[in-house]
Amino acid sequence: MFKGLVGIITGGASGLGRATAELLIKQGGRVIVCDLPTSPGSDTAKQLGENAAFVPVDVTSEQDVKNALQTTMDKFGRLDVAVNCAGIASACRIYNFKKNQPFDLKLFQKTIEVNLVGTFNVIRLVAGMIGKNAPDADGQRGVIINTASIAAFDGQIGQAAYSASKAGVVGMTLPIARDLAKQGIRVVTIAPGLFRTPMMQQLPEPAIKELEASVPFPSRLGNPHEYALLVQSIIQNTMLNGEVIRLDGSLRMQP
Numbered sequence: 737m738f739k740g741l742v743g744i745i746t747g748g749a750s751g752l753g754r755a756t757a758e759l760l761i762k763q764g765g766r767v768i769v770c771d772l773p774t775s776p777g778s779d780t781a782k783q784l785g786e787n788a789a790f791v792p793v794d795v796t797s798e799q800d801v802k803n804a805l806q807t808t809m810d811k812f813g814r815l816d817v818a819v820n821c822a823g824i825a826s827a828c829r830i831y832n833f834k835k836n837q838p839f840d841l842k843l844f845q846k847t848i849e850v851n852l853v854g855t856f857n858v859i860r861l862v863a864g865m866i867g868k869n870a871p872d873a874d875g876q877r878g879v880i881i882n883t884a885s886i887a888a889f890d891g892q893i894g895q896a897a898y899s900a901s902k903a904g905v906v907g908m909t910l911p912i913a914r915d916l917a918k919q920g921i922r923v924v925t926i927a928p929g930l931f932r933t934p935m936m937q938q939l940p941e942p943a944i945k946e947l948e949a950s951v952p953f954p955s956r957l958g959n960p961h962e963y964a965l966l967v968q969s970i971i972q973n974t975m976l977n978g979e980v981i982r983l984d985g986s987l988r989m990q991p
């Protein structure tokens with residue numbers, strides 16, 4: 737299905753990113769796994785086989801992302817798809833009245849820096865390389881897929897930073913799709929609900945059970961493979977562009 741296709745996946749060492757790398761390779765694609773140097777990205781790429789390579793990347797660094805693009809060019813000679821999965825979760829109330837403490841400004845800045853600025857940094861750099869492809873019969877040169885969260889729309893108590901970072905990803909999806917339309921590069925954002933990944937598994941199992949019960953149908957956490965299946969559909973469906981797609985079993989999170 738994806739023979740000859742080359743993708744870059746940030747946050748590719750874990751969770752949603754890793755499941756996406758597995759599916760793209762299973763469908764005949766080749767993948768550059770980008771993740772922090774401290775991540776298990778190197779082992780992940782080895783397990784994925786010869787059609788994968790790991791590049792240590794902090795998505796907030798211009799130089800790291802440029803290195804990843806250079807490796808992509810050296811190893812696979814082109815880039816068709818970028819999937820932005822790198823992200824961090826954070827939780828803090830705007831003001832803790834018991835401790836008389838305002839929201840930690842550094843935590844707010846870090847969450848925005850990784851989730852929003854990091855995603856933007858990758859998009860602006862990959863666009864140049866994807867734009868060098870010859871257009872297909874439909875005029876398409878490639879696809880950029882971002883990961884927001886349903887917290888962009890129904891942010892819960894403690895999620896001001898996380899929700900703001902993801903709302904930023906939602907907000908820039910349409911203008912960037914418009915910016916890149918003439919080059920035939922599509923931009924689509926997925927807003928996942930609750931998925932069983934290491935990020936989610938920071939929570940104790942009873943809390944996870946409670947969250948699962950709050951999902952109307954299916955009342956369970958999403959499987960990362962189900963996220964990867966949506967990435968596959970987005971790549972295949974050229975009409976999808978400038979859109980944010982919720983993938984959440986119709987969950988609307990409570991305060």
Ligand SMILES: NC(=O)C1=CN([C@@H]2O[C@H](COP(=O)(O)OP(=O)(O)OC[C@H]3O[C@@H](n4cnc5c(N)ncnc54)[C@H](O)[C@@H]3O)[C@@H](O)[C@H]2O)C=CC1
Nearest residue numbers: 747750751752772794795822823885928930931933934935
């Ligand atoms: N798991 C879930 O239920 C949901 C996840 N999301 C979003 O999906 C994305 C993927 O999350 P998961 O797979 O669940 O988490 P995860 O924690 O399993 O994977 C995230 C990956 O991003 C990497 N990363 C973090 N900071 C980075 C940086 N500065 N540069 C490069 N890589 C970095 C981590 O090392 C990790 O491998 C995140 O953006 C998250 O906010 C959104 C909604 C729900």
Ligand SMILES: C[C@]12CC(=O)[C@H]3[C@@H](CCC4=CC(=O)CC[C@@]43C)[C@@H]1CC[C@@H]2C(=O)C=O
Nearest residue numbers: 825826827885886887928929935936938939
């Ligand atoms: C990010 C998300 C919602 C959260 O805020 C939690 C996070 C898992 C780890 C956490 C542990 C905590 O003790 C506080 C909450 C949180 C930061 C969740 C993973 C996916 C959730 C999300 O994006 C939903 O859309």
